[in-house]
Amino acid sequence: MTSHPTALTPTALTPTAxxxxxxxxxxxxxxxxxxxxxADVDAGADxxxxxxxxxxxxxxxxDSSRLDEVLDAGSxxxxxxxDYPPFTELDEETGEYTGIDVDMARDLAxxxxxxxxWVQTTxxxxxxxxxxxxxxxxxxISINTARSEQVFFSAPLMxxxxxxxxxxENVDDYRTIEQINDPDVTSIMxxxxxxxxxxxxxxxxxxxxxxxxxxxxxxxxxxxxxxMTTDRSEVLWIAHEYDELCAVNPDEPFDYFEKAYMLPxxxxxxxxxxxxxxxxxxxxxxxxxxxxxxxxDDVDL
Numbered sequence: 210m211t212s213h214p215t216a217l218t219p220t221a222l223t224p225t226a227x228x229x230x231x232x233x234x235x236x237x238x239x240x241x242x243x244x245x246x247x248a249d250v251d252a253g254a255d256x257x258x259x260x261x262x263x264x265x266x267x268x269x270x271x272d273s274s275r276l277d278e279v280l281d282a283g284s285x286x287x288x289x290x291x292d293y294p295p296f297t298e299l300d301e302e303t304g305e306y307t308g309i310d311v312d313m314a315r316d317l318a319x320x321x322x323x324x325x326x327w328v329q330t331t332x333x334x335x336x337x338x339x340x341x342x343x344x345x346x347x348x349x350i351s352i353n354t355a356r357s358e359q360v361f362f363s364a365p366l367m368x369x370x371x372x373x374x375x376x377x378e379n380v381d382d383y384r385t386i387e388q389i390n391d392p393d394v395t396s397i398m399x400x401x402x403x404x405x406x407x408x409x410x411x412x413x414x415x416x417x418x419x420x421x422x423x424x425x426x427x428x429x430x431x432x433x434x435x436x437m438t439t440d441r442s443e444v445l446w447i448a449h450e451y452d453e454l455c456a457v458n459p460d461e462p463f464d465y466f467e468k469a470y471m472l473p474x475x476x477x478x479x480x481x482x483x484x485x486x487x488x489x490x491x492x493x494x495x496x497x498x499x500x501x502x503x504x505x506d507d508v509d510l
Contacts, residue, residue: 274478279344284326287314288343288471291329292399292422295446295503297348299329310347310470312499313490317345320486333401336360339471345483346471349440351403353466361476362469364484366491367442370462371407374444375436376429377455383436384457390414397425397434403466404439411438411463426451442468446503 279285289306291299297308306327318325330338330346336359339346351369352362373383383389389396390412398404399422408417420428428434430453444456472480490496 275344275473275476276479276482279321279323282323284324285314285318285321285345286326286328286343288328288330288335288339288346289314289348290331290335290422291348292331293349293443294423295443295500298423308348309500309503310349313496314345314347316490316495316499317483317486331401332399335401344473344479349443349468350471351440351466352469353403356471360474361472361480363472363480364487365467365469366487366496367468368465369440369442369468370465371404371438372441372444372459372462373436373438373457374426374429374447374454375457376432376453379435380455380457386411386463389436389438392416394436395434397428397437398439399425404437407438407464426454429454438463440468449504 289297289311291297291306293308295308296310297306298311299306315325328338328342335346335350336356340359346360350356352365356362373389375383383394388394392414393416394412395416395418396408396412397418397420398408400419405417405419408415418434420434425437426447429437430451436457441456441459441462444459447454448456448459470483472483
């Protein structure tokens with residue numbers, strides 16, 4: 210059953226109460242019709258002026274961003290190592306950069322309507338060079354907590370993890386960290402990056418050697434090294450490029466991380482812009498079009 214509010218019954222007023230009520234109504238009507246005092250008018254005018262000022266005040270922008278500096282300068286300073294294909298590679302003869310992240314940096318610059326100013330760095334000097342000279346750093350850079358203490362990272366481009374690559378006939382010999390962490394196993398890696406950090410941490414008993422990243426896989430092909438533990442994305446590309454080399458555990462990497470671009474720490478305006486651009490590139494076919502020539506269309510990054 211639905212309940213209803215109890216109806217209120219009007220109460221008859223006594224003659225005195227009726228007079229008081231009538232008087233009160235008359236006073237209220239007079240007050241409503243009487244002109245406002247000068248003080249009331251001034252107060253009302255001040256309030257209106259304040260409201261008008263609040264509505265007309267321009268929006269206060271955040272503190273200046275690196276984004277503003279890039280737009281004012283007309284150039285985007287991009288740090289990259291140039292030694293980590295398929296993400297970044299420098300042709301020493303022509304001075305031209307190629308790679309997935311190189312093309313992505315150019316696309317970002319196109320959206321900003323600015324020129325790219327390339328700053329070559331190394332994995333050993335990446336952070337120092339970035340902080341001193343660059344607006345963004347690209348080229349297969351992994352997100353980790355040590356780097357995150359000094360920079361912001363963009364939204365991630367891909368998930369990744371460390372996994373071995375070796376000569377195809379030796380795949381079963383290097384499926385585990387325990388197999389690789391052996392004095393008789395030579396692990397090769399470039400100096401200064403996360404590959405060296407991973408090897409030092411997980412293969413303390415192994416034979417660890419460093420080599421330049423552009424010809425490092427030739428060392429494995431030639432038998433100068435046994436195995437390299439590197440990012441799954443690089444392993445898949447190398448296995449695509451070298452008939453002699455095979456990925457060991459590409460779908461079961463030893464760890465997990467993401468790849469992204471380095472940005473100025475604390476600059477939320479710059480990060481917001483880059484993240485919005487990345488969202489579009491990852492969903493409108495731009496990123497897929499850039500990566501396809503390097504991996505083919507059958508590799509799931």
